[in-house]
Amino acid sequence: MTTAHDHGGDVRLTGISKTYGSFTAVHPLDLTVPQGSFFALLGASGCGKTTTLRMIAGLEEPSTGTVRLGEQDVTALPPYKRPVNTVFQSYALFPHLDIFENVAFGLRRRGIKSVKKQVGEMLDLVQLGEQARRKPHQLSGGQQQRVAVARALINHPKVLLLDEPLGALDLKLRRRMQLELKRIQTEVGITFVHVTHDQEEAMTMADTVAVMNGGRVEQQGTPADLYENPRTTFVANFLGTSNFIGAEVAEVSGDDVILKAGGGKLTLPRARCPAPVTTGGTVLAGVRPEKISLTHADDAGTIPSGRNRITGRITDSSFIGVSTQYVVDSPACEAFEVYAQNIERDSRLVPGADVVLHWNAAHTFGLDAEQSPFAGTTGPAGADKAEEDA
């Protein structure tokens, strides 16, 4: 149906924005979703991700900019003339029609008479062949979700838009549906644009993730790239957890930046700091909790040289099976989070113990110190920030 040189399913947003009166939901943004990819728009509620999706669907008229599907400019087209279908949040199945008619709806509106075979095949694809004559309210949440996907997919849209389609499902079912959706996407090869606030969902399903915040795209890239090389504290905190150390630049030597923090020295690879670096200036040095090793202060001598190290005291530890999560207070940063795999547990690592935190210097990333290290977190400071953005 689609071939490699077919760009009919590319979505190209150019300078697209949406304002409601004085409120700007989406600041002018450019976005290209290549044909056949699984693209996720990730962000907290109110960040403009759903509005962006609805502008692609045609359900929202952009204040500025254009929407292109392949070569076609669809900005002025009403939703019923766009080769795009949507899986709505809470599914929006027609309550007065049975499952068969719900799925057949799009075909019938396009004047296709014999729909029986197609609908049957589509219901089999989502494993709902038995339920064809039931009404939506007689199905479980997971089944309704599959009907919503089938109802959209049967039209062979160029792009399938998914608006938090798994939000109403419980965790276990959500995991299963994530895999299911990914399988369907690979099978049909249609471009998927998926809106979600669940970072794990975005990372497991999407090829490319765009993180949105306050109506802007903060960063776009593959899940691994976003996780390892966040360019803002919002991205660093929204995808997983990060520790930040406010540090002064002592010197720049070769490919490394030497930082002074909490009485010690830290090394930051120059290449991993997108912010401008000047001697005497400040940067935020970040490191992920799982990259850090924890050694009791008595054994500090066994730590290989060349690693970044910080001293501190454990204030809290929680055992969660595969790993233990420690909170460590240190002069460089209070409430440092460390995740240690439970391979060989050191029984001395309990709250109150003095420890040395150390990690491979290459795992340090640097960010502009002008921003709040709490952006994108769910803590009190982060919540304030989220409210401002909303």
Added chain:
Amino acid sequence: MAARSPLSPFAAFFRLLRRNVVVLAGLGTLGYLLLPNVVVTVFSFNKPKGRFNYSWQEFSTDAWKDPCGVADMCGSLSLSLQIAFWATLGATVLGTMIAFALVRYRFRARGAVNSLIFLPMAMPEVVMAASLLTLFLNMGAQLGFWTVLIAHIMFCLSFVVTAVKARVMSMDPRLEQAAQDLYAGPAQTFLRVTLPIAAPGIAAGALLAFALSFDDFIITNFNAGSTVTFPMFVWGSAQRGTPVQINVIGTAMFLIAVLLVVTGMLVGKRRARKSR
């Protein structure tokens, strides 16, 4: 040891009463509601001695065999049915449109319109009747079928708007967006999604309008001129003597209504079973 002392009949009765108090209260209320209908039905089989059908004499099916045996009664009945039909149609179409406008659109004076719609429901009927008559007379309108119809559409409107509005308000706007997303243009969306989902509200409004129009007396009496509707006929004959046929018509109306409700319930049940 001593066996449990048997309850006195008095205590046993009270225990029974206490356990079934809800059922008894329900049955009592139902009886209170239906007793008038029972009386009407029973007396439709009466054979009164004089002109008034107020005391039971003997069983007879004469009136049922000749329901139109009373001069002018069936004519007035047919007129009432016609007025009720057209009033229902007019009020339902207009009321549905008003309800959609009030729920879906933001326009100036929307709040005011919202409250004004309810005014006819709250106003004493006799006041409305008198003012309508004044209006018609001043306009030089010929009192009769048309003035009655206009009046009926007017007072039925509020009820239709209320019934439909409740339904439209509970409708998820995303359903219509989903229809548009699935290639349904505005007209198709309205016919295939909006209207079917709003239908129960519209049907409820229409039934209400029909019942209100059919048995309205006060407003009709003021504005009918020399036209005589069924309620006016009953009123008029009650002063000279009540023919048993009035009870026959009353009973028949009641039975038809019950039949419609039961059929509706059965159809709904069967549909639900089929889709299970």
